Amino acid sequence: MVVYQQHPQVKLVGVCDIDPLLVEESAKTFGAQFTTTDFTELVERNDIDAIDIVTPNVAHAPIALAAMEAGKHVMCEKPLAMSYHQARDMARVAQDTGVKNGINFVYRHHPAAQYARYLIKQGYIGRIFQINAAYMQGFLIDPEVPLVWRLQKVMTGTGVLGDLGSHIIDLVEWLTGQQIVSLVSDMQTFIHQRPLVDGSGVGQVDVDDSTTFLTRFNGGAMGTFVSSRYATARRNYQRIEIYGDQGALVYKWEDTDHLKASIGPAFVNEA
Ligand SMILES: NC(=O)c1ccc[n+]([C@@H]2O[C@H](COP(=O)([O-])OP(=O)(O)OC[C@H]3O[C@@H](n4cnc5c(N)ncnc54)[C@H](O)[C@@H]3O)[C@@H](O)[C@H]2O)c1
Structure with missing residues (x-):
């Protein structure tokens, strides 16, 4: 607004x-x-x-x-x-x-995402082999968090997959210009019952709390995606790594004004 x-x-x-x-x-x-x-x-x-x-x-x-x-x-x-x-x-x-x-x-509008897309489009990363994407929040760790609309299938459609996963799927496809063509996935709900918002009892959580999937892209890359609302100590952790035959990129939500890029074959270790 x-x-x-x-x-x-x-x-x-x-x-x-x-x-x-x-x-x-x-x-x-x-x-x-x-x-x-x-x-x-x-x-x-x-x-x-x-x-x-x-x-x-x-x-x-x-x-x-x-x-x-x-x-x-x-x-x-x-x-x-x-x-x-x-x-x-x-x-x-x-x-x-x-x-x-x-x-x-x-998230497409952050400077780091814009620049990552530019580098990929210009060919600095080359042929992309591997993409790792994670979006982690920790706000559901507390079992007393009530059964808000985000935890009810009838209101939300999907759980963390639609809520957080949609962001990293979009970012990766937009950054690389490649679309997911196949995947294998695992989903889990960790806490099945939560207090109702009006305090009148408990209700059922019937959507995914954590989702991981392995993907293949139409440009030949492979990917791993993980999204969770059960990541202790994480408020809004989002990280995308892209590895190509000419270079690599690391995008992080915590520092969206900066992009880590390695252009060329240098070896870099990072904690
Ligand atoms: N792009 C992002 O980064 C981002 C971040 C947060 C939320 N969202 C999305 O925004 C949407 C809202 O999320 P939120 O966290 O603001 O929810 P919220 O529950 O805080 O707010 C939703 C508001 O919509 C009102 N509402 C409900 N049904 C309505 C209807 N039929 N007509 C008019 N108003 C209605 C509610 O009274 C409430 O005030 C969701 O789709 C969510 O996925 C996107």
Whole structure:
């Protein structure tokens, strides 16, 4: 919202949240004239050109489909949809209506990611052999963390795979220009029951807490991906290593202004 506010061509017309208190608060904070708890009231307005969807995953598709069918451009948070089939429906409506669609993969915009992509595109890394990607957070270690929407399949579609894994899948494919063509994966839920948010008992966690997979890419590279919300001491650890026959790159979220690059055959050891 702060970025939208700074953009000279963006005017915030209205905000929607199903929580009436939150919607008034954010309208006040960001200077919106119109508030509603029903997204169809935003979609129906003629003075709105684009809608940015920042709801839990379950609401992405219904809002995006209604907005596109009303001729509005859509920016949507990741993961795009609850399932592959839902995402296909959204893509089809986007094509049919001709409006612009985007998904908000924020990490692409960091200087280190931009420069990594430039080096790969320019051929400095050469033929890519191996890609290792990790995205680790530790906020679920505490069993008292309640059963928020992110832990319920009916609200989120996938667990850590869609939440954190989607970022590193996108980053790797965007950085290298290669797409995953096959994989073998393992997923696990570590704590199966958690306190309900309203304190009225416990509920079932029915999504993945940690996911790892081995991949092959259409450009010939191999990859390992790991994402977890059970990584003790990690707040937002994200690391991507790319090894080619001309050089290697290490991108880290903790230091997104700097990229580690080794161009040429030097041997470097790093803890
Ligand atoms: N790009 C990123 O790095 C990034 C980071 C965090 C979250 N996200 C994504 O953003 C989305 C929201 O995540 P969050 O952590 O902000 O969730 P949140 O629960 O903190 O906030 C979601 C808000 O949406 C409101 N809401 C729920 N259903 C709605 C509906 N039908 N219509 C209008 N409002 C509705 C809720 O009341 C709440 O205020 C998720 O898809 C998540 O994956 C992306």
